[in-house]
Amino acid sequence: MAEGTPIDTDDATPVEPTGSQAAAILLMLLGEEEAATVLSRLEPDEVQHLGGAMFGVANISENEIDGVFDVFVDRARVRTTLGFGVERQIKGMMHKALGQDKADQVLQRITPVAHVNALENLKWMDPRAIANLIEFEHPQIAATVLAFLESQRAADVLQLL
Template identity: 80%
Template sequence: MADDIAPEPEGEALPPSGSQVAAILMMLLGEDEAAKVLSRLDPDEVQHLGGAMFGVANISEPEIEGVLDTFVERARVRTTLGFGVDRQIKGMMHKALGQEKADKVLQRITPVKHVNALENLKWMDAGTIASLVEHEHPQIAALVLAHLEPQIAADVLQLLPEDKQADLVYRVATMGPVPETALAELEDLMNRPTKSVPTGAATRRGGAGEAAKIVTSSRKAAEQRIIKALQKLDKTLARTIEEEMFVFDNLMGVDEKNLGTLLRAVDNDTLVVALKGADEKLRQKIFGCMSSRAAQSIQDEIADRGPMRLAEVQEAQKTMLATARKLAAEGAINLGGKGDDYV
């Protein structure tokens, strides 16, 4: 009887993910070809793809065929318009204008690329970057910080002398368009200890927002020290960076006890206007810190106000955040410390 029982049908295997497809294709390439592909990826992409390659070591032949079919199908809808574009444009110009005239035109219109240096930063740890920029001109060091991820930039900042940290944050915050001379100097600096890596598009960085991210990613003690030093350099800029560091939506991360203390320090009119443009989840969290009667009163006032100018709402939110920062500085509330740090 046992032989008459049909086996349970196996469930259909899930199709491979995008990472698995890429990993399988990489495993099918020769070592040199695979190395060329990896050299064009960012560090986190190399790590992710490498892990996926270990995970597809026991792939079946039908699965490989399915991956190849998928690759061929996708490749058919892609064009080669962007490949070798520099060489193609140069060839057309030479044929149309002659080499001498074409070279002069190309010199004016060809985008200047200073991306090798910036790409190199992705492959360095904080200690290496800090030792690299420690004795360079502060503007070059600031340019490097502005092109790092905020957490890495904060780690680099902590490794640099304390008396330089506030100045560097100030330079990041006030950074405008970067001149070619600075980019050339940066490229020269990066090329000293490292080899060039594949190019990509360079972007403009810097500004109060970038500076705020770097300071926010630092430890609380360093954050407070840097802000105090910035206030001596430029009070207006220091206030702008502080505003960027803690925005109204960040109140979602404040617990009910501290939020309740803040609400008691803010007058009702400011609260009503500030909540007029707040996210609904944040509104409900704030209402949850009040008595039901007080919450209903605030909701009724919000409804009665009707449409309001965005500038009024933003000003009320800034006022409320200024009160929050003041209470935090006095130790009355905790806005969310880092690690074992408290305010």
């Protein structure tokens, strides 16, 4: 189906809209302000192309709108990382949009500090690595680290100091 061509709603068999027509339908489901914001970010030829597609889908049925929306939601579910992998997705978007250097600067300012208990990592470390880590620390720091460890591991670390 050519872009900007009306969807034929008289046929008994539903015609799947093109990508531009689906985008036009979704854009028309937004409020005027939101749609204007999206359009303002497009190139002039993209606005013209999408505008033509909007006129082409102006008389579609509610069922066809539902179909486009269902496809959109299904694809969004598959592609979304909300809840998992968010940090990787945000970094990827920022790097593509701003370039490596600018993105890293922005990310450094906006990335939340991880709430990780650094002492928890000690449970997974080799006793020799822990001994090397605390060897030149203040005795109170070393005592705090040793107190956190399981008794046998703390004893192993003490033997290495």
